[in-house]
Amino acid sequence: RGPRSGVPVMVAVHSTRLGPALGGCRMWRYRDADAAVGDVLRLSSAMTLKAAAAGLSLGGGKGVICLPPGPAPAGDHREEILHDFAEVVAELDGSFITAEDVGTTTQDMVAIRAVTPHVVGLPETTGGAGDPGMFTALGVRAAMRACAQRAFGSPELAQRTVAIIGVGSVGGSLARLLAADGAELLLADIDASKRALASALAGASWTAPVDALKADVDIVAPCALGGMIDAHTATHLRARVVCGSANNQLDDDAVADLLAARGVLYAPDFLVNSGGLIDVSLELEGYDRAQAQRRVGQLEDVVGDVLAHAEERGQTPLQAARELAAARLAAAV
Structure with missing residues (x-):
């Protein structure tokens, strides 16, 4: 559980064979923490397949924030949760890079960036790819x-x-x-x-x-x-x-x-x-929107x-x- 928020936060790194694991931060309500663990493990393995099949030099991982019942967190409490998650990412020292996912936004990635540089999917106003x-x-x-x-x-x-x-x-x-x-x-x-x-x-x-x-x-x-x-x-x-x-x-x-x-x-x-993974991954080498469109279009072939x-x-x-x-x-x- 996060020391600030008390909310369970977790990261699963499935593979770094092709490069650092990249996976979104999912903020969701699960029936319990065990269900969240099962989901983060399943999703992280899918990210390994996704990155490898798409030809990216990235591994597979995933982050999950297991929300308690009630309204979606906002304000200071949301920031506390995101900072707790970001500390887990920081401890992995670059072997895992996070991004936006279900329940999180590009602005949430800005909050995570305040704690760790290992995040992509930042707003376009900050030089990121924006919403993928x-x-x-x-x-x-x-x-x-x-x-x-x-x-x-x-x-x-x-x-x-x-x-x-x-x-x-x-x-x-x-x-x-x-x-x-x-x-x-x-x-x-x-x-x-x-x-x-x-x-x-x-x-x-x-x-x-x-x-x-x-x-x-x-x-x-x-x-x-x-x-x-x-x-x-x-x-x-x-x-x-x-x-x-x-x-x-x-x-x-x-x-x-x-x-x-x-x-x-x-x-x-x-x-x-x-396509979304291809898009945000380009932030790691200097984001270019036209290049992202070309790379994603190649998925047809x-x-x-x-x-x-x-x-x-x-x-x-x-x-x-x-x-x-x-x-x-x-x-x-």
């Missing part, structure tokens, strides 16, 4: 184009029907990008106030998340928290493609085999959602290569992406 949500969304769109090429014979998303489940920072940005591409959108979120986005975008409509997952659409894009697709829901999907930004979308890796058996193309989430590799070897895309990541890790000296 748009770049995560750009990466999802790039991956979606690769999936559309494989599933439908063309990367173009105009007239494609896409259900986006979760329209927060990333999902909302993705919806705007796809609307501009001419896609027909079905939006869903547990927060009913987000419904206004469906009214604002041409060709968009609104439904409940459980209905969006089973909708008769070309592509389903899970963009909220993970575990949405289990063995049961996998048998009810009508989409040809699953490609979204949420971490750990599958309840179990075996679900990837169920989807493949039904002819559903699942794009591995740790690769699809790596990376995902396309993974899908081609999977088809050639009779594998699921998840297996192929894991092989790609494992090969990079094994080759590291």
Whole structure:
């Protein structure tokens, strides 16, 4: 527990084989500290895969702040919590670098920076990358184009029907990008106030998340928290493609085999959602927004290569992406 706040704060470093571990600081309410530990371990291993598959010289890690029941912390109490977390990061002496994640903001990264320099995702006004949500969304769109090429014979998303489940920072940005591409959108979120986005975008409509997952659409894009697709829901999907930004979308890796058996193309989430990581990682070498856009756009080719590799070897895309990541890790000296 943090000495100032009394709130449990933790960091998991899964791998530094390719470089320092980089992972966001997630501020969330868990049922207990054990659940938070399980989440930070699971997320840190996913970050190793994400960095390796995306071709970054970074390892995998994650930070979690386990909030107590009640309203979101603000003011001095929030700063105390962030400083407690930052001290844990500082103790790791550069082997872990943190960034924004669920429940934290670019301004929170400024508070962390007051204690340790090992943080990225700072506001643009301080020379940082700012909110990485748009770049995560750009990466999802790039991956979606690769999936559309494989599933439908063309990367173009105009007239494609896409259900986006979760329209927060990333999902909302993705919806705007796809609307501009001419896609027909079905939006869903547990927060009913987000419904206004469906009214604002041409060709968009609104439904409940459980209905969006089973909708008769070309592509389903899970963009909220993970575990949405289990063995049961996998048998009810009508989409040809699953490609979204949420971490750990599958309840179990075996679900990837169920989807493949039904002819559903699942794009591995740790690769699809790596645009935000690519974006903030560039702060480590001097941030350039145009370079970030180019690098994130290259995910279309990376995902396309993974899908081609999977088809050639009779594998699921998840297996192929894991092989790609494992090969990079094994080759590291």
